[in-house]
Amino acid sequence: FLIKPRSSPKPPTGFCHRPLTSLKSSTISQELSPIPNLDPSILNELSSQDYAIVPNFLTEEQVDAIIEDIHSLRSDDKFSVAGIGQDASNTINSSIRKTETMFIYPKLQFPTPALTFLYPTLSKLSSTLTSKFNLNLSPFLHEALYAYYPHGGYYKRHVDAVPSSASILRSFSFLIYLNKSWKPEDGGCLRLYTDVDDDSKYKDVEPTSGKLVIFKSDKLPHEVLETSAERLAVVGWFNREVTASDIGNLGGGDLVRKLPIFIASAVLVGVGVSML
Ligand SMILES: O=C(O)CCC(=O)C(=O)O
Numbered sequence: 038f039l040i041k042p043r044s045s046p047k048p049p050t051g052f053c054h055r056p057l058t059s060l061k062s063s064t065i066s067q068e069l070s071p072i073p074n075l076d077p078s079i080l081n082e083l084s085s086q087d088y089a090i091v092p093n094f095l096t097e098e099q100v101d102a103i104i105e106d107i108h109s110l111r112s113d114d115k116f117s118v119a120g121i122g123q124d125a126s127n128t129i130n131s132s133i134r135k136t137e138t139m140f141i142y143p144k145l146q147f148p149t150p151a152l153t154f155l156y157p158t159l160s161k162l163s164s165t166l167t168s169k170f171n172l173n174l175s176p177f178l179h180e181a182l183y184a185y186y187p188h189g190g191y192y193k194r195h196v197d198a199v200p201s202s203a204s205i206l207r208s209f210s211f212l213i214y215l216n217k218s219w220k221p222e223d224g225g226c227l228r229l230y231t232d233v234d235d236d237s238k239y240k241d242v243e244p245t246s247g248k249l250v251i252f253k254s255d256k257l258p259h260e261v262l263e264t265s266a267e268r269l270a271v272v273g274w275f276n277r278e279v280t281a282s283d284i285g286n287l288g289g290g291d292l293v294r295k296l297p298i299f300i301a302s303a304v305l306v307g308v309g310v311s312m313l
Pocket residue numbers: 184192197212227259260261270272
């Protein structure tokens with residue numbers, strides 16, 4: 038098999054990011070704390086309807102720090118045009134997806150101020166979900182990226198966890214929205230299809246600043262409606278560990294050959310690399 042970069046030859050992580058000199062590290066932790074947590078009522082909602090929405094999950098200061106990060110990293114040319122697909126193919130297909138992304142896992146060696154609180158925020162979220170749903174979410178298989186949708190950006194209907202691929206390890210998808218003065222005419226709502234057999238049943242979620250959306254990755258098809266303004270988000274997935282039945286479900290054939298590919302691709306999902 039061949040290891041193929043997701044969309045760009047640039048390494049997605051591990052570079053030294055230019056420090057944000059306008060913020061002093063002592064003020065950063067104060068401004069950007071506390072690390073948010075999920076209310077038990079939200080977890081119950083997630084359990085009963087497979088998705089939950091938390092307006093104002095992040096504070097305004099936390100959102101500002103991530104916005105600053107995205108703009109700064111984009112101007113440093115760290116973003117790439119995103120492809121689609123996980124491990125079968127990773128073609129850049131602009132009829133399905135128009136967005137630019139930058140992976141933030143594996144963790145950057147020199148995290149920016151925003152990542153300094155985002156990493157613990159995401160690991161706290163993952164531990165909360167692990168205990169509530171009794172899942173084996175692996176801290177080593179977190180995936181997340183900064184997403185920048187230009188004016189006219191979109192992502193057509195899809196499901197995040199697709200059988201017979203490493204993406205099936207995705208248990209929960211999460212989105213954190215960052216558009217501070219979002220207006221209905223800006224578009225870019227997240228359309229969550231709440232009944233897989235009935236396209237007329239959906240919920241449109243406004244991508245307003247600080248909002249967290251979380252849903253079961255294999256349950257809810259969703260799409261990003263066309264934006265009429267720049268749209269910024271943190272997008273990610275909490276993956277569970279590989280089980281024996283995952284291997285069985287790969288569709289028969291030579292398990293000895295498939296096992297290392299599956300495990301390697303599960304790991305590689307996190308570094309923005311796909312396999313052919
Ligand atoms: O940006 C969003 O709201 C959703 C992105 C998404 O569905 C994905 O990247 O899989």
